[in-house]
Amino acid sequence: MADGPPHAPWSARWRALIRDVPDFPQPGIVFRDITPLLWDSAALRAANDALAEAGRTLGATVVAGIEARGFLFGVPVAERLRVPFVPLRKAGKLPGGRASEQYALEYGTAVLEIHREPSIAGQRVLLVDDVLATGGTAAAAVRLVRQLGAEPAGCAFLIELTALGGRAHLEVPVAALVAY
Numbered sequence: 001m002a003d004g005p006p007h008a009p010w011s012a013r014w015r016a017l018i019r020d021v022p023d024f025p026q027p028g029i030v031f032r033d034i035t036p037l038l039w040d041s042a043a044l045r046a047a048n049d050a051l052a053e054a055g056r057t058l059g060a061t062v063v064a065g066i067e068a069r070g071f072l073f074g075v076p077v078a079e080r081l082r083v084p085f086v087p088l089r090k091a092g093k094l095p096g097g098r099a100s101e102q103y104a105l106e107y108g109t110a111v112l113e114i115h116r117e118p119s120i121a122g123q124r125v126l127l128v129d130d131v132l133a134t135g136g137t138a139a140a141a142v143r144l145v146r147q148l149g150a151e152p153a154g155c156a157f158l159i160e161l162t163a164l165g166g167r168a169h170l171e172v173p174v175a176a177l178v179a180y
């Protein structure tokens with residue numbers, strides 16, 4: 001391909017495999033359901049290849065996936081890059097010593113946690129999730145890796161909901177395969 005991103009031939013297929021579910025999980029939200037894309041193994045493989053390419057370009061030495069759907073893409077991306085994977089989990093799930101960051105939800109707050117060991121200090125961490133919406137979750141993930149002395153190399157998402165302006169809250173490079 002002479003122009004456009006390397007994954008351009010896949011964009012239409014990925015988009016066709018993301019199902020819009022109006023008013024889920026609550027009225028007014030259009031939920032972007034990725035389960036049809038998970039069913040299509042060629043499209044899934046191409047998506048993980050493209051996310052891994054973004055991580056390679058950003059020089060990631062560790063991949064951190066955001067619970068839960070960030071795990072679906074984060075682990076295959078880490079495998080492709082042959083670097084460690086670390087899960088960022090919701091509060092109370094990790095058994096070992098951990099660091100945490102709070103972030104705002106529409107109603108109330110939530111917490112993301114990471115194990116302190118093995119240490120990610122000095123690593124370049126690629127943060128992976130399925131959807132970038134307001135950016136609150138990914139911003140907390142960025143703060144979390146910084147708290148442990150690592151450098152956020154960037155964030156990679158399958159989907160970016162551009163109208164919500166999440167990218168502006170991240171202050172790190174952002175890659176997204178499908179934008180709405």
Ligand code: AMP
Nearest residue numbers: 030031032131132133134135136137138
């Ligand atoms: P945010 O913190 O607002 O960027 O929200 C990001 C998180 O919420 C991600 O982990 C997504 O999985 C989920 N999410 C937010 N909005 C949607 C949506 N419209 N469809 C599917 N997942 C969403």
